[in-house]
Each structure stands twice: as structure tokens, then as C-alpha cells.
Amino acid sequence: MRTNNLILQTVTKIVIFIIMTFAFFLFISGHNNPGGGFAGGMTTAAALVLLYLAYDVKTVHEGIPVDFKTLSLLGVFIAVVTGTSSLVMGKPFLNQSFGYYTLPLLGETELTTALLFDTGVAMAVVGMALTIIDAISKDISEDNCPWKP
Amino acid sequence: MYNLVVLPLLIPVLCGLLMGIFRKSIAFQKCLSLLSLLLTGAAAFYLVQQVSARGIQILELGGWQAPFGIVLVVDMLAALLLAAASLVSIACLLFAFKSIGPEREKYYFYPFLQFLIAGVNGCFLTGDLFNLYVCFEVMLVASYVLLSLGGSKPQLSEGIKYVVINVISSTLFLIAIGYLYGVLGTLNMAHLSLRIAAIGQTGLVSVIAILLLIVFSLKAALFLYFWLPGAYGALPPAIATIFAALLTKVGIYAIMRMFSLVFYHQPQITHDLLAVMAVLTMLIGGIGAVVHGDIRNIAAYNVVIGVGFVVFGWTVFTPAAVTGAIYYLIHDMLMKALLFMLVGTIIIIVGSSKLRDMSGMITHHPLLGWLFLISALALTGIPPLSGFVGKYLIIQEGLTRGAVHTGYYIGVAVGLLSTLMILYSLIKIFVRGFWGETTLSPDMEKGNTRGLILPCILLTAAGVFWGGGAELIYPYVEMAAASLLDPAIYIGAVLGEVI
Numbered sequence: 301m302r303t304n305n306l307i308l309q310t311v312t313k314i315v316i317f318i319i320m321t322f323a324f325f326l327f328i329s330g331h332n333n334p335g336g337g338f339a340g341g342m343t344t345a346a347a348l349v350l351l352y353l354a355y356d357v358k359t360v361h362e363g364i365p366v367d368f369k370t371l372s373l374l375g376v377f378i379a380v381v382t383g384t385s386s387l388v389m390g391k392p393f394l395n396q397s398f399g400y401y402t403l404p405l406l407g408e409t410e411l412t413t414a415l416l417f418d419t420g421v422a423m424a425v426v427g428m429a430l431t432i433i434d435a436i437s438k439d440i441s442e443d444n445c446p447w448k449p
Numbered sequence: 450m451y452n453l454v455v456l457p458l459l460i461p462v463l464c465g466l467l468m469g470i471f472r473k474s475i476a477f478q479k480c481l482s483l484l485s486l487l488l489t490g491a492a493a494f495y496l497v498q499q500v501s502a503r504g505i506q507i508l509e510l511g512g513w514q515a516p517f518g519i520v521l522v523v524d525m526l527a528a529l530l531l532a533a534a535s536l537v538s539i540a541c542l543l544f545a546f547k548s549i550g551p552e553r554e555k556y557y558f559y560p561f562l563q564f565l566i567a568g569v570n571g572c573f574l575t576g577d578l579f580n581l582y583v584c585f586e587v588m589l590v591a592s593y594v595l596l597s598l599g600g601s602k603p604q605l606s607e608g609i610k611y612v613v614i615n616v617i618s619s620t621l622f623l624i625a626i627g628y629l630y631g632v633l634g635t636l637n638m639a640h641l642s643l644r645i646a647a648i649g650q651t652g653l654v655s656v657i658a659i660l661l662l663i664v665f666s667l668k669a670a671l672f673l674y675f676w677l678p679g680a681y682g683a684l685p686p687a688i689a690t691i692f693a694a695l696l697t698k699v700g701i702y703a704i705m706r707m708f709s710l711v712f713y714h715q716p717q718i719t720h721d722l723l724a725v726m727a728v729l730t731m732l733i734g735g736i737g738a739v740v741h742g743d744i745r746n747i748a749a750y751n752v753v754i755g756v757g758f759v760v761f762g763w764t765v766f767t768p769a770a771v772t773g774a775i776y777y778l779i780h781d782m783l784m785k786a787l788l789f790m791l792v793g794t795i796i797i798i799v800g801s802s803k804l805r806d807m808s809g810m811i812t813h814h815p816l817l818g819w820l821f822l823i824s825a826l827a828l829t830g831i832p833p834l835s836g837f838v839g840k841y842l843i844i845q846e847g848l849t850r851g852a853v854h855t856g857y858y859i860g861v862a863v864g865l866l867s868t869l870m871i872l873y874s875l876i877k878i879f880v881r882g883f884w885g886e887t888t889l890s891p892d893m894e895k896g897n898t899r900g901l902i903l904p905c906i907l908l909t910a911a912g913v914f915w916g917g918g919a920e921l922i923y924p925y926v927e928m929a930a931a932s933l934l935d936p937a938i939y940i941g942a943v944l945g946e947v948i
Binding site: 369370373374376377380381384387390391392393394395396 | 452455459462463466467469470472508509510511512
């Protein structure tokens with residue numbers, strides 16, 4: 301039996317933008333207000349999970365051709381490298397710095413290395429959450445597991 | 450501020466992440482993991498030299514000052530353990546190259562090995578109790594993966610027990626940390642020590658100390674060892690080696706650090722309890738090693754004996770005895786790794802781990818046989834080899850202490866008895882496995898040993914140097930013991946600017 305998902309799919313198409321915008325807001329308001337990489341990443345992951353629910357795993361994977369395991373590893377890598385860069389500058393590991401720059405359109409903006417770190421965290425969280433969803437939604441026989449039961 | 454301190458933690462993490470990103474290329478992973486461990490080893494040995502020249506080195510992460518931010522502290526004990534751990538892990542990696550098999554390599558074996566080592570190094574480095582918990586978890590999560598990777602039936606059944614035990618002990622750890630923060634309002638180890646010295650080790654603090662003691666004993670297999678033989682028996686040789694050499698030692702390190710830096714005011718409660726547990730551990734481990742006919746179990750029970758002996762030596766708590774305990778701890782890391790590699794090689798050759806299936810291997814594998822004999826003698830503590838110095842110091846100081854506190858005579862007696870049991874259990878493998886009629890011709894062997902002997906030789910050389918070069922090494926170990934026994938040195942280095 302095929303269930304009719306028309307309502308869910310239509311709503312998802314609109315709601316997904318709202319959730320993503322809110323996720324970006326949480327992410328960017330990051331280290332001075334409540335929010336940050338973890339909260340932003342988690343909300344993004346929630347949006348993607350909604351996509352999974354409304355459509356199916358295959359459609360979403362065609363739309364977002366990203367290996368989530370690699371995404372999470374890359375995220376942690378970016379975060380650690382951001383921490384390490386302070387080591388090269390002769391500051392203690394994980395030291396952060398920030399400055400104010402005048403950018404076109406945005407005017408005077410605060411740019412921080414913490415934002416880069418948060419980007420890594422967000423990627424790690426999205427990757428990890430979706431890897432888990434992926435793993436539990438799959439049957440073991442579908443996976444190319446070398447140790448078949 | 451001294452950024453070198455973070456390298457033994459940082460290098461394996463970065464390399465492990467890179468390996469995970471490029472998971473398809475096994476050759477790249479192999480090269481990078483070797484490079485990473487060599488760099489970590491170089492950093493660790495440089496740290497040993499730096500600490501001996503300039504004293505304890507600290508790094509305040511992110512530039513936040515000590516009791517508020519997180520510190521990494523490396524004193525001589527941590528530096529020596531880092532160096533020994535990197536040596537062992539290099540040998541283990543070389544062993545894994547030849548023995549781990551393509552399936553595990555494809556499923557993130559090398560990255561998780563790096564994360565495991567990062568967790569272990571983090572435990573040695575951290576100067577903050579909560580971070581100790583975090584590093585324990587990093588190490589444990591990596592060990593869960595390595596334990597269940599492969600999905601064979603014994604691995605999964607032992608894996609479940611291992612995970613449940615460790616989740617329980619981690620929960621207790623977290624609860625103890627919560628209590629401690631509630632009582633004392635800090636988690637920086639040096640700061641904890643100061644606060645307890647100021648208000649005295651009250652009953653409540655002692656209870657928390659014993660809760661932590663249970664946690665660390667579970668991790669170190671001190672008396673609460675029941676999970677260990679089964680779990681280590683289910684593992685492939687390379688992974689069993691790294692587990693046996695590193696994981697329990699982290700628990701011992703945590704006991705040594707916490708009960709000499711923080712909870713040292715009521716030795717009649719905590720230290721006597723530790724001594725009793727250590728003596729029982731030696732006895733139980735010894736009995737286990739003697740009765741089993743499966744070489745994996747014999748090796749696993751030898752780990753238990755080693756844990757008991759080190760902790761017993763440490764509880765004697767005189768400078769010479771603590772020096773002996775640290776000396777024996779590092780010997781135990783090197784030699785247990787060697788023992789597990791040799792046992793793994795024997796299992797690969799014979800295709801079985803039962804003593805009754807093996808005989809006369811010396812004809813075709815003379816080098817393996819002699820290396821096994823050397824490791825057996827070293828673990829027993831025959832003089833020129835590495836076990837002797839530590840054992841001698843511990844027994845001697847135990848006897849001196851026994852004059853004051855008769856219980857220590859029993860400890861020394863059990864220590865010597867367990868030594869005899871180690872000798873018996875290992876010589877049993879040597880006699881049954883290597884002597885007698887040769888039943889396996891080279892073409893009937895289940896696997897080949899090419900490349901497996903090299904890491905064994907490497908560790909044997911390290912072990913022989915650790916024993917023969919005692920004159921050279923002793924001052925370093927003595928320095929480690931001195932900084933362990935005098936909390937003021939550690940506190941001064943960490944909180945020097947604040948107090």
C-alpha cells in the first residue's frame with residue numbers, strides 16, 4: 301500500500317526554508333548569544349530528517365549527494381585545524397581571535413575564528429546525526445558489510 | 450604556555466580525521482598512521498628531555514588561566530608514559546600491518562587506532578578531572594569500535610559486556626565528578642588538592658574518593674577484573690596487544706595521580722583499601738594464569754597480575770617503592786605488548802589457542818621461541834631484563850614497610866608467589882608449545898609470520914634496554930616518583946601565578 305504524502309510533502313517544501321533560515325540564524329548568532337555550531341547544526345539536521353520523512357532516503361540522497369560520514373570527519377577536522385592555527389601564530393592551542401572589518405553590503409562586521417570553529421562543529425553535528433539516521437533506516441543486508449550474518 | 454604539550458594529543462586526532470576522510474586509500478592510511486605515531490613518539494621523547502631540564506610543563510588551552518580554563522600538564526610520569534605508549538603503539542601498528550586483514554582496514558581500523566591513542570595520551574596529559582573523563586570516553590568509544598569491528602560471535606558477546614561495564618563505570622565517574630564539584634567547587638586537579646588540604650579530607654570527600662577508586666579499578670582491572678580475560682580473548686592479536694599494553698595502564702595512571710595528588714590525607718582508608726585490592730588481584734590473576742590451558746587466557750591473566758603488582762608497589766608509598774612501581778609500570782607496558790604479540794603470532798601459526806594443539810614449534814620458528822623465552826624471563830623479573838629493577842625495589846621497600854605495618858609482609862609474599870605463577874604459566878607455554886615433537890610442518894601452518902617478528906624484536910630491544918640501561922633511566926624515573934610524591938611541585942607548576 302502506498303501512503304499519500306501530498307500534504308506532508310507540500311508543507312515540507314515551505315517549512316524547510318523556515319527551519320533552515322532559523323538554523324542559520326542560530327548558527328550565526330553563535331558565540332555571543334544562545335546558539336552556535338551545535339544548535340545550528342542540530343536544527344539543520346532536523347530539517348534534513350524532515351526531508352527524509354516526507355520523501356524517501358533515495359530521493360534525498362540524489363538531491364544531496366554528500367557522504368555524511370565524510371562530512372562529519374571533515375567538520376571535526378576543520379574545527380581542530382582552526383584550533384591549531386593559533387599554535388602557528390605562537391598563541392596557546394585553541395586560542396581565538398576576532399576583529400572588525402568593513403564589508404560590502406554588511407557594513408562593519410565582526411569576524412572571528414570562533415565562527416570557523418563553529419562551522420566545523422555544525423558540519424560534524426549534521427554529518428553525525430544523519431549518519432545515525434542513515435544507519436538505523438538501512439537493513440544490514442543492504443549495506444555492503446563484509447561480515448554478513 | 451608551552452604548545453609542545455598538546456602535540457601527543459593533537460597529532461593522532463588530526464591524522465585520524467584525515468585517514469577517515471580518505472578512507473578508500475589503505476596505503477595512504479598506513480603511511481600516515483606510521484608517520485603520525487613516529488611524530489607523536491618524537492614529541493614524547495622531546496617532552497621527557499624538556500621536563501628533565503626545565504621541570505613540569507603546562508599549557509593553558511585557549512589562554513584561559515589555570516583554575517578557570519583547562520590545563521594540560523606534563524610532568525615526568527606523564528612524559529615517560531607518553532614515550533612508552535608511543536613506542537608500544539608503533540610496534541603494534543607494524544604488527545597490525547601484517548595481521549589485521551583487509552576487511553578491518555576498509556572499515557576504519559587505522560583511524561580508530563589513532564583516536565584510541567589520542568584518548569590514551571589525553572588521559573596522561575590532562576590536569577583537569579572532567580577532561581580526564583572526556584579522554585577516558587574518547588579512548589573507550591574507540592575501544593568499543595575496535596572490539597566489535599569484525600562482528601564475530603565471541604566479539605559481540607564480549608563486546609556487550611565490555612560496553613555495559615564501561616558505561617556503568619563512566620556513569621559512576623560522572624556522578625563522582627558531580628559530587629566533587631558540589632563539595633569543592635573546582636575540578637582542576639591541582640586546585641582540588643589545595644582545597645582538600647585547606648578543609649581537610651572529610652568523610653564526604655573520602656566517600657567520593659572511594660567512588661573514584663571503584664571507577665578507576667574497573668578501568669584498570671584492579672580486583673574488578675572480571676570483564677578483562679573474556680574481552681581480550683575475543684580480540685584479534687593486534688588489537689589485543691594495544692588494549693593489553695595501554696588501556697589498563699591508563700586506569701593505573703589515574704589511580705596513581707588522583708591518590709597521590711588529591712586524596713592523600715587519609716591513607717589508612719584509601720591506600721590500605723588499594724593495597725588489599727592489589728594483593729587480591731595478584732593472587733586471583735596468578736591462579737587464573739596457572740589453571741588455564743588457553744594461551745590467550747594465560748596472557749590476559751598475566752595482565753591482571755601486572756596491574757596488581759604495580760598498584761601494590763605504589764601503595765607502599767615510599768620514594769623508592771613508587772620509583773619501583775613506575776619502573777615496573779613501563780616495563781609492563783612494553784613486555785605485555787610483546788607477550789600479546791608473541792601469543793598472537795603463535796595463534797596465527799597454529800590456528801588455535803589451545804595449548805594441547807601445539808608442540809615443537811622451535812624447529813621451524815627458533816627466533817619466535819627465543820623471543821618468547823626472553824619475554825617470559827623479563828616478565829618474571831630475571832636480573833638483566835626489564836622486570837627486575839621494579840620488582841627488586843618494590844619487594845625491598847615492601848619488606849621495610851612490613852616492619853611498621855605487618856600487612857605488607859603478606860603483600861610481599863603474595864607478590865613473590867605471583868612472580869612464581871607468572872614464570873610457571875609462561876614456561877608452560879614455552880615447554881608445551883616449543884619443545885617436544887614437531888607436529889606442524891611449514892606447509893601445514895595456518896598463517897605465515899612474515900613481518901610479524903620485526904615488531905617483536907623492536908619491543909624486545911626496548912625491554913632489554915629498559916632493564917640493562919637502568920643506570921641511565923633510573924634518574925628520570927626517580928624524578929617522576931619525586932614529583933608524584935610531592936604535590937607541591939605539581940600545584941606550584943599549575944597554579945604558580947595564582948597563589
